[in-house]
Amino acid sequence: MSIAASFEIEYLQYLDADGKLVRKDLPEFAKNLDHMVELYKLMVSTRVFDTKSIALQRTGKLGTYASCLGHEAAHVGVGSSMKPEDVLAPSYREYGAQLYRGVQPRDVYMYWGGDERGNDYQKEPARHDFAWSVPIATQCLHAAGSALAFKIRGEKRVAVCMIGDGGSSKADFYGAINFAGARDLPLVAVIVNNQWAISVPRRIQSGAKTLAQKGIAAGLFCIQVDGNDIIAVRKAMEDALERARSGKGGSVLELVTYRLGDHTTADDARRYREADEVKDAWTREPIKRLRAYLESKKAWDEKKEEAWKHECDEWMDNEVNSYLETKAQPIEAIFDYTFAELPADLQKQRALALSLEKGAH
Amino acid sequence: MSIAASFEIEYLQYLDADGKLVRKDLPEFAKNLDHMVELYKLMVSTRVFDTKSIALQRTGKLGTYASCLGHEAAHVGVGSSMKPEDVLAPSYREYGAQLYRGVQPRDVYMYWGGDERGNDYQKEPARHDFAWSVPIATQCLHAAGSALAFKIRGEKRVAVCMIGDGGSSKADFYGAINFAGARDLPLVAVIVNNQWAISVPRRIQSGAKTLAQKGIAAGLFCIQVDGNDIIAVRKAMEDALERARSGKGGSVLELVTYRLGDHTTADDARRYREADEVKDAWTREPIKRLRAYLESKKAWDEKKEEAWKHECDEWMDNEVNSYLETKAQPIEAIFDYTFAELPADLQKQRALALSLEKGAH
Amino acid sequence: MAAITLIEAVTQALAYEMTHDPSVVVLGEDVGVNGGVFRATAGLSARFGEWRVYDTPLDEMGIAGVTVGLAAQGMKPVAEAQFEGFIYPMMEQIVCHAARMRNRTRGRITCPAVWRAPWGGGIHAPEHHSEANEHLFTNVPGLRVVLPSSPARAYGLLLAAIRDPDPVIFFEPKRIYRQYKEEVPDDGEALPLDVCFVLRDGSDVTLVTWGAQVKECLEAADALAAEGVSVEVIDVATLTPLDFDTIAESVHKTGRCVIVHEAPKTAGFGAEIAARLAEECIYDLLAPVERVTAYDVHTPLYRLEMKQMPSTAQIVAAAKRTLAAS
Amino acid sequence: MAAITLIEAVTQALAYEMTHDPSVVVLGEDVGVNGGVFRATAGLSARFGEWRVYDTPLDEMGIAGVTVGLAAQGMKPVAEAQFEGFIYPMMEQIVCHAARMRNRTRGRITCPAVWRAPWGGGIHAPEHHSEANEHLFTNVPGLRVVLPSSPARAYGLLLAAIRDPDPVIFFEPKRIYRQYKEEVPDDGEALPLDVCFVLRDGSDVTLVTWGAQVKECLEAADALAAEGVSVEVIDVATLTPLDFDTIAESVHKTGRCVIVHEAPKTAGFGAEIAARLAEECIYDLLAPVERVTAYDVHTPLYRLEMKQMPSTAQIVAAAKRTLAAS
């Protein structure tokens, strides 16, 4: 039998569910415990933020909200590995990655609170990142296009897109990795496999043994990672970014994690999944294990935990207040960003809207 | 290092470019020399047909035409392996597969001659096959949908789609194999890799080492085949069809061949590819090697060749005449197949068109 | 017989037809165990099994093409786009294949498929969940575009859509999914796909609309009636092929027409109706044809969303302008 | 200065802008060494290299999304859809992203991209190569839809489209790609995207059209002139945002309007123009507004294709009907 090609998909894990190291070759960044604490703190603050968001929604102060509960290692791992000059194209729940890059909780609240200004990130590097992308998988192509721009201009930058297990079924995901593979564009496509796409389980979403192997279709480097282990996520990302940056081409990472909450606040997951499965998934969640690890290294303790949670609470309250105090945009705002310059017809409609608005008050 | 999954893509070949057997395990069908002669004859008639089509186009009697020169083994191999109850969803140049299933040369002429009746195949099993599909890759999903219908109804039938190397970049191809993989639908997706998508070479179409490996993304069985070797094509197809029919799931086959002609009669390949490459490809073309093999087995000779070619000429002349004698459809035909029953508004437009037609004559 | 909402009428129609015709299958994202994000397919998976109520991978292009394939094999697929804003990847299959399969093959292969999608704004949903994009399909020959506006019409028109031998786009105004209940006998009676419904007779001005705006138009008619103006309200229901005769008759009587729709104004389907009036009824018109529509801007996120939605007051004002005209 | 065809004017505009603005890149299927299936990008790859004249994989959805990504990064991509009939997979990216990027981000990210596509019928091409589907994009806020009808307008409008800070759909009427030549100075002068072009002044009837039908309309104007009828011919050129004022002024003068387009009638862009006339100019109208268009059927394969295309005779007849009206 003649073999035309063969492939192996590695599974990467450093920290097991109990926070024990399962490999000896700790990556450089992980040897720096201060840095590991910084990552841990962002994971915790992401969760505090998430809890607050759901509470806001439940009390009618926020529209539909997509929780990131359980994804903290995956998200913070991705965000923290990128350089400022890189570009992130998220979908809609990767707050952990975005907070690292300067998106503010108040932006998230504004967005889910029905105000476009939530997408107008003020801080670099988030300011040059893409906004949330609701049409599933479309953002992958924006990343591929960005990667092409970097390549054309000879810039050493990498475009990263994040996509769900479900989203990796959609055509655009394939288009993006295929574009990248055909010309070695600096693209890192991160599949956050949280086992569910709303109510559709991973099992009937795809017949592939791993989602990482989708990258084989485009000739990209592929790896499957324990997405609840931030060391593994961060390491796989650093390697992928380095490969892309140095012209060696794109990668597909599958981060295996679990959506511990409902799909969004508009969803009720009890309709379609077993409580036992969720209970079981909690035993592997990302924050607990990193804390166990850091505590075993004497880098963290209960007091620090309390203090940090308190700090997060204050931070988030401040963000919530800033959000709640923001007045709605004036009616003109629905016209003024349609074009760089308002065409004549729209000027008339804008005037009409303004006059109706005045009439109404 | 822990390995999550591993894959091998086999390359299948029986007959080398000179018609020598390179494997001992000849498949059952290939031991039947009468059948091999039948396949050979269809490959030759397909080429005669193709030559005639180009001549028709050059003399202004046919519109744009997509030649199948060089694809005869791939096409006849696919068509001959399918059972009548299976369904074929071709793209636009797989005449060799279609002729086997009852599409008539006159149908092809009608279609490229600008007459919808060319799609109205009269003979079974072609009558239940899909028509040519111009929007690239869209037919793959029709095959996936057919496969789903078979599965729902518990029918032991298989849907086969054919797609080019270029077409395998398009989203729908991925969608089709992903749908099939997610639920083990009886789909066989055949990539006819003829190295070119109009002017775009395989090299910049995809970064994948083989196109067969695209099936890994969907968890399908994948194999790369010498597409100029009809024994290999036929064998890979029979296996894939059997797997699908028996509920073991879908496959992706890559048939490696070469487009010896222009993309279509509207194209001039000299603009973008080297004459040497084409010359070299001719040394591997499919008909020559099968003839050498059959002659070595004393199953074919020059006299038979002459006689068969003569028969083909007559056959095609007859088809051409039938085509040329067919009058254009009446003006009503542009209305009457829009809906099962013509809506009131369209009835008015139809009456208007008829009256204009009368006025014009 | 319990009174049901519009969305329950959708479920009732699907269940009826699946019971009576084994070739009917439902497919889409989350239509199975979850019963659809709006519960349109609630309970169907348990009754008809996971192969006839088929949870697809997340791939609208795939759903659309698989639907064409199913239909070509003699099934009657009812595909769901989770929201109208996600229907774009379906367009190639709908426009290039579903709508032309019969024509391409001179009737050899047909496409008796339905694409359902929750449609329109007004429920405080996120971006891309509140569009009114019916116009996209109205210039496509071979396609029917249907938009019910009451539980009874949802039931009867959906049955008709499934039974229709040609492809149908079936948009469901999600703003009124649960607005009110009415008794809808589960008798399998379809409604015709080739007529507009005159919801209210009147003689002074004609309001022409479809989908959720039927509500605002009926309110406007009430308000105008209180001022002594007699308003005719027409629910177009099946946009294409259009039953223009019903509209023409009404305008012949009233001489005045206000067209109301949720989609942006420019090249919305209201334009077609106004154009037909300008072509065929110009001598009947006693006043300019008015269009009350969304502005030519993107549906704003929900804080400003309703500012973009035609209001009852705007409709009343437009009707009065037509009455004030010479 | 040699006279050039419409397609050569496209090439000339691309080359000019690529020379003067390094952020301009061209991408699409076969645009590179092959120079495009219609030769619109002939010679560009040799001049600007394979990264600025970028042969993409065969994936329209991919091309569209990569184009949005490029534009978001400050490039000025000019993407090609090989034929208008293959533009459907591009729609999600164009409608959901390109057209709304500025609005979504309050101006933080923009999309200065152009999508070019050969458009329309009349060249005996295979199925899906002869559609007139401009209406698809005309209901999308935030988008410009442009259709040149002469070499000079192709050059000037394409330059304007590339320089425009917002996304533009640029349809090129392939039937007149090589119809005639005219001198088009390569001076980098753009034409405005916010006006209709009055190609011929007249006082009795206004013909409004765009794309290849400009030819038939001018012929009809000549034929009518021979019978003493003075015809004004307007090339809309930029369909959206529409310069309705030019049309309104003309109809104010002539009182009669015939709208001519290659797309099917129902919900074609002609409807919008007729609707505006019915709304804003009804008192100027001396006759019903006429639309001369394709029927509401699929573009037939080429043997019957021209039966579906509006002819000069039909335009003349429609104009005469308006003149005969009271």
Ligand SMILES: Cc1ncc(C[n+]2csc(CCOP(=O)(O)OP(=O)(O)O)c2C)c(N)n1
């Ligand atoms: C094109 C499109 N189709 C459907 C939806 C509705 N939708 C929103 S999220 C979602 C599931 C996504 O699942 P996955 O990709 O696994 O990401 P996750 O939500 O689990 O992070 C669906 C179907 C959408 N937003 N866009």
Ligand SMILES: Cc1ncc(C[n+]2csc(CCOP(=O)(O)OP(=O)(O)O)c2C)c(N)n1
């Ligand atoms: C959606 C779509 N895009 C573009 C085209 C134009 N086109 C026709 S054939 C072709 C190349 C196809 O190449 P490949 O898939 O390798 O098949 P081959 O022609 O080599 O058999 C292209 C780009 C099309 N028909 N459909």
Ligand SMILES: [Mg+2]
């Ligand atoms: Mg998921």
Ligand SMILES: [Mg+2]
């Ligand atoms: Mg090819």
